[in-house]
Amino acid sequence: MSVTKDLQYKFSRLNIAEKLIVINVVIYIVNTLLAFLFGLDYGFLMRWFELPKAFGDFIVQPWSVVTYSFFHGGIWHVFWNMLLLYFSGRIFLNLFSAKTFINVYFLGAIAGGLVFLLSYNVFPVFSGINTSLIGASAAVMAVLLFVCTYLPNQEVRVIFFNVKLWYIGVFVVLLDLIQLPMGNSGGHLAHLGGELLGFLYAKKLMDGKDIGEGFGNLIDRLGSSFSRRKRSNLKTVHRSKRMNRDDKPSKQEYQKHIDAILDKISKSGYESLTKEEKDFLFKAGKED
Structure with missing residues (x-):
């Protein structure tokens, strides 16, 4: 078996959270190496995918409301995001399908991006600030708040203590609210957007309504348009x-x-x- 096929096989065996971790890490490495080897600005490639603050800039690159979540500003930025995604993803995928995970993850990224975009164009405090948004934090926070809301009394080990998930959910939300005026306001706004999406998604799912069903169907249609594989009509019940x-x-x-x-x-x-x-x-x- 060739190295390429071996890597493809190993990648196919990963769950959806692990695949997203690999994709994010590979994009970070490629972006960093290209900038170094060709003597480019670190943001040369990233500027085509980051989410800009201005509506005018966003209109000409609307894909950035999703693609911004695949780029990170440094090694620790990508490390902590992926570490949190790994642990929250394990809990999530013990209960729900990969399709539901994708819905929560990407809707969280979109929600975080929209909160960032609207806030920087509505609130006077951000007037005159030229900035953009990158990072998977909003998507990761959506997954985390989803599991904290759906399984509030589930205990997890944090260093030396067992902590209920709802404590963790409340802690991360309060942390973002407290740090909002202290710096990286755009990032914390995106976190809050993702956290709100994860919370609402879980609450609605408890009531029997999947608010991501339409988005999931859209992803399925887009996926089928790029694939010629015939799907089996057999269904495991x-x-x-x-x-x-x-x-x-x-x-x-x-x-x-x-x-x-x-x-x-x-x-x-x-x-x-x-x-x-x-x-x-x-x-x-x-x-x-």
Whole structure:
């Protein structure tokens, strides 16, 4: 097996969060090396993809509301974003499909970009400031706030302590609000836009409404237009026994039912769950 094919195979085995991490890191390395080897300004390539502040500049490069999230300003910028994406992505993908992850991630990037763009053209405090937006932070924050909202009482290990996810969600939002006037205001505004999107997405999903469904369908159509592969009509369906929390099953039966639902999500996606299964999973996530 050639090195190229080996790398392609390994890449195909990664989950969607890990693939995005690889893409972001590769873009950072390529951008840095090109600037160094050809003696170019570091922002030479980046300026075609960064999100500009001015509406006039944005109109001529509308793709930048998404592409800005693939470029970073330094090694620590990309490192911390990708580290947070890795851990929040693991929690997310244990419950939901890659399609839902893509919806939250890219809608978070778009929401963060729009909050940045509107804020710098509406609020007088930003008048006369010439700046632009780069970084995956808004998209990553959307994923993080989604899991913090959907599984608020889920505990995770932070250094030496177990912390509930809702504590982490509140902390990062407050941190962005406090730091807003201290510097990097555009970045913190984008964070808040992504965080709001992640919070609303999770809340609506709890009510049985997927606010990213239209966006997901658009991505599917765009993907199919660039691919000639024929999709199989076969669909894997996993039927799990219905169980309500009120039935007071044994601890073993309760965990078995949760595992069956998670297995169904991994095979057919969150959208394949029945209303009863969604309600059961929601109640399980809220328990201490």
